[in-house]
Amino acid sequence: MVRALYGSRLRSQASFRLSFLADLGGQALIVAVEFLELWVILSQVGVLGGMTLPQVAVVYGLGALAFGIADLLLGEVDGLSPMIRSGKLETLLVRPVPMLLQISSLDLSLRRLGRILVGLAMYVVALGLAGFSPTPTLLLLAVLAPLAGAGIFSALLTMAGAMQFWLIEGREFANAFTYGGNYVATTPGAVFALPMRAFFTFVIPATLVAYAPTLALLHLPGPALIPGWAGWMGLPTAILAWVLAALLWRAGIRHYTGAGG
Amino acid sequence: MSQHDTPDTPAPTTAEPAVLLEGLRRDYRVRTAAPGERRRRSRIVRAVDRLDLTVARGEAVGFVGANGAGKSTTIKMMTGILQPTAGGVRVLGREPVPERRRLAREIGVVFGQRSQLWWDLPLRESYRILAAMHRMSEAAREARLERLVEGLDLAPFLDRPVRQLSLGQRMRGEVAAALLHSPALVILDEPTIGLDMISKEGLRRFLREDRAERGTTLFLTTHDMGDVERLCERIVVVSEGNVAYDGALERFRDHLGAPRELIVDLAEPRDRLELPERAELAAVEAEGIRHRIRFRGSELTVPALLSRIGEQAEVADLSLAEPAIEDLVREIYGRRP
Numbered sequence: 155m156v157r158a159l160y161g162s163r164l165r166s167q168a169s170f171r172l173s174f175l176a177d178l179g180g181q182a183l184i185v186a187v188e189f190l191e192l193w194v195i196l197s198q199v200g201v202l203g204g205m206t207l208p209q210v211a212v213v214y215g216l217g218a219l220a221f222g223i224a225d226l227l228l229g230e231v232d233g234l235s236p237m238i239r240s241g242k243l244e245t246l247l248v249r250p251v252p253m254l255l256q257i258s259s260l261d262l263s264l265r266r267l268g269r270i271l272v273g274l275a276m277y278v279v280a281l282g283l284a285g286f287s288p289t290p291t292l293l294l295l296a297v298l299a300p301l302a303g304a305g306i307f308s309a310l311l312t313m314a315g316a317m318q319f320w321l322i323e324g325r326e327f328a329n330a331f332t333y334g335g336n337y338v339a340t341t342p343g344a345v346f347a348l349p350m351r352a353f354f355t356f357v358i359p360a361t362l363v364a365y366a367p368t369l370a371l372l373h374l375p376g377p378a379l380i381p382g383w384a385g386w387m388g389l390p391t392a393i394l395a396w397v398l399a400a401l402l403w404r405a406g407i408r409h410y411t412g413a414g415g
Numbered sequence: 416m417s418q419h420d421t422p423d424t425p426a427p428t429t430a431e432p433a434v435l436l437e438g439l440r441r442d443y444r445v446r447t448a449a450p451g452e453r454r455r456r457s458r459i460v461r462a463v464d465r466l467d468l469t470v471a472r473g474e475a476v477g478f479v480g481a482n483g484a485g486k487s488t489t490i491k492m493m494t495g496i497l498q499p500t501a502g503g504v505r506v507l508g509r510e511p512v513p514e515r516r517r518l519a520r521e522i523g524v525v526f527g528q529r530s531q532l533w534w535d536l537p538l539r540e541s542y543r544i545l546a547a548m549h550r551m552s553e554a555a556r557e558a559r560l561e562r563l564v565e566g567l568d569l570a571p572f573l574d575r576p577v578r579q580l581s582l583g584q585r586m587r588g589e590v591a592a593a594l595l596h597s598p599a600l601v602i603l604d605e606p607t608i609g610l611d612m613i614s615k616e617g618l619r620r621f622l623r624e625d626r627a628e629r630g631t632t633l634f635l636t637t638h639d640m641g642d643v644e645r646l647c648e649r650i651v652v653v654s655e656g657n658v659a660y661d662g663a664l665e666r667f668r669d670h671l672g673a674p675r676e677l678i679v680d681l682a683e684p685r686d687r688l689e690l691p692e693r694a695e696l697a698a699v700e701a702e703g704i705r706h707r708i709r710f711r712g713s714e715l716t717v718p719a720l721l722s723r724i725g726e727q728a729e730v731a732d733l734s735l736a737e738p739a740i741e742d743l744v745r746e747i748y749g750r751r752p
Contacts, residue, residue, distance in 0.1 A: 158547030162533065162540050245531040247496045250519040251548045411512055412441075412498040 155251070159259035174265060181268025185218050188340070189276065203342030208284035209372060210342055215276030217340035217364035220303025222269035228308045229266060230257050231315030232332060235325050238318065243410070254312065254403065274300075284372055292371055298389060299371075303339070303363035305392030310335055310358065312399040319406030335360040344377040352379055359391045431508035433600050433632040434470035434493060438502035439463055441488050441656075462488040464656035465502070472599070475626065475633040477643030477664070480653035486636040489653070490604055493634075494524055507600055520549060523593035527605030530585065531592055532577045538588050539573045542595055549596040556595070563591040566621040583614035590618060594625060600632045607642055619645045676736040677708045677720060682729035691715060691723055704731075 192214060196207045205213070231254070237243045246256050281296065288296070314328030321327060338346070338354045343361035346354065354360040361380060369376045370385025441463040446455045463485040470476050480486050491497035493506050495515030504511055509518045525531075532541040546556040564570050567587040572580055580588065586606065593601060603622075607615045623646060626633055635646055643650055643664065650667050652660040660667065676697065684703030690696060694710035710720060717735065724730060 155547040155550065158544055162536055162544050241526065241529045244491070244496050245524075245526060245529055247515065248494050248519050248522070248524045249531075249545075249548055250516045252516075411496060411515075412500075 156255070156259075159251075159255070162259075164264065177265030178268040181265050182272045183268075185269050185272040185276075188218075189214050192341070203344035204374070204377070205342045205344075205368075206284075208280050209368065209374070211276055211280035212284055212286075212368045212372065213342055213364045214340045215273050215278075215280050216299055216303065216368060217336065218269055218273030219277050219300045220273075220363050221307050221336045221339065222266060222273050223300065223304035224307030224311060226264075226266040226270065227304075228254075228258055228311045228315075230260055231311050232318075232325060232328055234315045234318040238410070247411075253407065257315075281371070286371060295367060295385060296371055299364070299367035299385070302388030302392045303367075306359055306363055306388065306395050307332070307335065307339075309392065309395035309399040313395075313402050316399070316402040316406040319410050331358055334358075335363075339363040339365070341365075343380055348378060351377070355379060355384075359387075359395065362388050362391050431505065432469050433472045433474065433507060434468065434634065435503070435505040436466055436468040436489070436493075437504075439466040439468075439489070439492065439499055439504055440501040441485075441492060441497060442500045462656055463492070463499075466653070466657060468651060468658060468661070470632060470634065472632055473630045474649060475647045476635065477647035477650045478634060478636045478653065479638075479640070479643060479650060480636075480659075484653045485656035486653060487604065488656075490524075490602055490634075490636065494518070494522065494602065520596065521598055522600045522602060523596065523598035524602045525589050525593045525604060525606050527586070527589075527603070527608045530577070530589060532585070532588055534578045535576055537574045537576055538569065538580070541577065541588070541592060545592055545595055551596060559595060559597060560591075563594060566624060567591050568617065583610050586610060586614065587618060590622070597629060598631070600634065601626075603633070603635045603637075605637055606635070607637065607639055615639075615641065616645075622646055675710060677710065677717065678734045678736065679706050679708065679724060679730050680704055680732040681706065682731045685728055688724055688727055691720060694720055 189211070192202070192210055193207065196202050196210060200206075202210055234243070234257075237246075237257075243253075246253055249256065277300070286292075286296075310332050314325075314332045317328050318325060335354070335358050338358070338360040343351055343354070343365035351361065355362060355366075362384060366376070366380055366384040367388060368374070368385070369380065370382050373382075376382055376384065440461065443460045443462055444457055445460050446457045462483075466485070466489065478486055478489070488497065492499050492504050493511060495511035495518055498512045506518060507521050509521075511518055531545075532538065533544065536544075542556070542560055546560075551559070564573060567590060569584075569587060569591060572584050572588075577585060577588065590603075590606060593603075601622075607618060610618070619642065622633065625631065633646060635642060637643060648664055650660070650662065650664050651658055680701075681704055684701075685706075686703055687696065687699070688706055688708075690708060691710075693715045694708050697707040697709045699706050708720065708724075721730070721733070
């Protein structure tokens with residue numbers, strides 16, 4: 155069944171080849187331009203948050219990769235408000251399939267692959283330039299980090315979607331955390347003042363997506379609140395975030411149906 | 416995934432009625448700000464109020480009422496989209512909200528105003544996805560689809576993306592989507608809204624055929640009395656969240672010769688018109704230009720009425736309204752002892 159759901163999306167997008175390629179290129183361009191911004195800053199100051207350009211590129215590539223995967227799978231969930239308002243949600247509720255799976259497959263946009271591809275390329279190349287010396291443990295971390303990061307972001311996206319069961323106009327509010335989290339994740343965490351760093355580590359775990367793993371991968375000393383071993387906290391954080399996201403989502407559906415909770 | 420679903424609760428016996436609503440109630444909390452007030456007040460609106468209804472398996476029920484009478488809310492509670500505030504609801508022996516997804520396998524729902532098809536995919540593709548959701552085997556899907564394509568005449572546009580379909584074509588597609596998994600209960604919420612006469616008739620004909628073949632229970636809400644007359648044996652009229660009338664369609668028609676309404680616009684305004692005995696003035700609008708006259712088709716003909724009016728004033732324009740559900744409801748209350 156999952157194959158039928160996702161397969162149909164792939165086929166539909168294959169039928170608009172030109173617009174698909176344009177979207178794909180556009181997404182890749184966005185990532186590149188965003189990175190250019192960091193590059194401009196670095197060309198002036200040389201070091202950003204204690205990191206050189208290749209090191210910043212690792213953070214950026216890893217963050218973009220993780221966000222790209224999450225956005226590909228659950229990027230539509232934050233569009234829940236219009237679905238509630240238009241009544242589309244009701245048609246999903248009368249089908250025998252979990253709602254998150256339906257929403258996820260509803261508009262799986264392959265153009266989001268653009269972000270993933272650029273992020274992946276940047277991540278791999280920058281690791282090489284930054285002098286990554288792989289040991290088996292670090293290699294495992296290098297592979298695990300984007301997946302754990304995707305887990306964290308997809309949980310954040312789900313929570314942002316779930317909030318819209320209560321806040322019908324909550325999309326912008328929720329996006330502040332998801333897209334804001336993406337911005338933080340692709341930036342060396344040390345540049346933020348301590349309270350903000352704490353917020354984006356312990357409340358919205360964005361620094362754990364890319365910054366903390368990069369510190370561990372490249373044996374860099376971390377700033378206050380983000381020690382070296384924090385690089386390994388991505389996966390447990392992702393699991394914890396998903397437990398919270400699932401609870402919030404369930405509560406959201408219960409609220410919507412008026413079943414209390 | 417396995418084709419045979421093994422539900423973790425026993426399948427309810429077919430002895431239970433298709434729909435059982437007992438003292439059903441649903442309140443909404445509505446927040447409004449009075450002008451000049453900063454705080455919004457919250458008040459409770461009772462959309463459905465102590466509604467009792469039993470629909471036996473295989474019955475076809477027309478569930479009619481004015482806008483805001485509680486029809487949609489009742490359907491939402493029957494399909495598990497809304498939890499009742501109080502009272503009981505059982506559909507095919509199941510509790511809709513806790514058993515929503517399991518119930519979804521056994522019911523087919525058409526929301527006339529919202530599509531359940533994938534708008535950018537060929538129509539055929541939507542059925543493939545829905546069949547997968549219902550875990551139908553390929554053979555079962557193809558057999559059922561063949562029947563639906565033939566009965567609803569879908570063949571000419573089966574490979575066209577849904578966004579390119581006309582409203583009539585899309586509605587036929589929607590009905591096929593709801594019937595694909597051969598549900599025991601079919602719930603249609605305004606299935607013919609916005610359709611032309613020919614599309615309406617085609618749709619009604621197939622719904623009758625399919626019901627005759629499979630013994631489906633049909634639950635239909637509509638504004639269109641024609642839907643009820645062609646599809647249902649029983650009519651339930653709801654008003655203010657409560658059952659105002661429940662009985663066989665035959666009796667309903669005899670019982671209430673529903674009034675029609677003639678709307679005449681006069682060339683010159685007049686305070687009142689002298690009307691024949693069996694017609695009554697319902698309203699005078701637009702400062703005497705527009706007159707709404709209510710009469711019964713069995714007692715008075717339109718030409719007779721018009722010639723009487725023509726004697727008194729020049730008629731600039733006119734239109735004839737068939738009995739509205741609102742009037743039927745008013746009629747019902749008027750006749751209550």
